[in-house]
Amino acid sequence: MPQLGFGVWQVPDEEAERAVATALEAGYRSIDTAAVYGNEAGTGRGLAASGVAREELFVTTKLWNGPKQRWNRDAVLRAFDDSLGKLGLDHVDLYLIHWPRPMRDDFVSIWQAFEEIAAEGRARAVGVSNFRPADLDRLAGASGLVPAVNQIELHPLFPQDELRALHAERGITTEAWSPLGQGKELLTLPAVAAIAAKHGRSAAQVVLRWHLGHGHVAIPKSVTPARIRENLDVFGFELDADAVAALDALGAGPAARRIGPDPAVFD
Numbered sequence: 001m002p003q004l005g006f007g008v009w010q011v012p013d014e015e016a017e018r019a020v021a022t023a024l025e026a027g028y029r030s031i032d033t034a035a036v037y038g039n040e041a042g043t044g045r046g047l048a049a050s051g052v053a054r055e056e057l058f059v060t061t062k063l064w065n066g067p068k069q070r071w072n073r074d075a076v077l078r079a080f081d082d083s084l085g086k087l088g089l090d091h092v093d094l095y096l097i098h099w100p101r102p103m104r105d106d107f108v109s110i111w112q113a114f115e116e117i118a119a120e121g122r123a124r125a126v127g128v129s130n131f132r133p134a135d136l137d138r139l140a141g142a143s144g145l146v147p148a149v150n151q152i153e154l155h156p157l158f159p160q161d162e163l164r165a166l167h168a169e170r171g172i173t174t175e176a177w178s179p180l181g182q183g184k185e186l187l188t189l190p191a192v193a194a195i196a197a198k199h200g201r202s203a204a205q206v207v208l209r210w211h212l213g214h215g216h217v218a219i220p221k222s223v224t225p226a227r228i229r230e231n232l233d234v235f236g237f238e239l240d241a242d243a244v245a246a247l248d249a250l251g252a253g254p255a256a257r258r259i260g261p262d263p264a265v266f267d
């Protein structure tokens with residue numbers, strides 16, 4: 001799995017083709033979409049138009065295990081087929097349960113359908129998103145198949161130390177969503193600006209470098225071609241130890257906070 005990928009949340013379907021094509025042309029090989037983003041079809045068109053060989057691509061999508069439906073085995077398999085059809089692919093590289101929705105108490109049975117999908121090779125790997133330690137424990141108690149990935153909100157203002165340690169212990173890859181803190185406060189903090197100036201890089205680039213140094217997979221999103229390229233241009237420099245320590249310290253500072261929903265209550 002490439003350590004840096006391209007996320008397409010909030011990219012309208014009609015723009016996704018161009019955004020994905022721009023990303024692939026810039027050199028990204030990993031694309032992160034989801035059924036609920038409504039842009040699997042546009043993403044698939046972008047993949048096809050790029051001419052990049054399928055075996056070079058790493059495509060992730062997610063089951064929208066939303067509240068409108070009971071998620072039994074057949075519903076999961078239908079949703080997966082629907083995603084593959086929209087993407088125009090015969091397999092994805094990673095399929096994720098989008099949210100644990102612990103109050104619905106159904107992710108273990110959803111995972112059983114994921115085991116089938118993985119066994120058939122129609123998803124090369126399966127994983128979860130937004131799972132808390134308790135959710136991972138519950139899954140581990142019910143299935144021998146360890147999620148390959150847990151995709152979670154993660155950035156210097158929300159560093160998720162407990163989950164990262166648990167993932168490392170269990171061999172689960174940590175994938176950071178909103179790795180740039182959605183391009184909001186994080187990128188404007190004086191501490192980040194100082195590190196960027198010292199390294200001659202942008203704020204987004206030093207934050208992405210922080211992720212790479214900690215071993216996270218990161219999937220920044222942009223629809224602006226120059227930013228799409230900038231966010232991938234992070235392999236030619238390293239942060240010094242003071243910079244890493246300063247970014248680590250933000251997680252305990254006054255601006256630290258979660259941006260997205262809390263998985264404990266999100267339904």
Ligand code: NAD
Nearest residue numbers: 007008009032177178179180181182183204220221222227
């Ligand atoms: P992000 O942290 O990637 O921030 C994206 C925003 O930052 C852009 O819209 C833009 O405003 C800004 N930005 C991007 N590049 C920039 C640059 N170089 N300089 C300045 N500003 C820049 O936020 P995101 O889109 O929320 O997260 C990335 C991806 O993570 C999503 O597209 C999606 O694929 C995934 N995601 C998953 C979940 C989940 O529940 N699993 C939730 C949210 C996002």
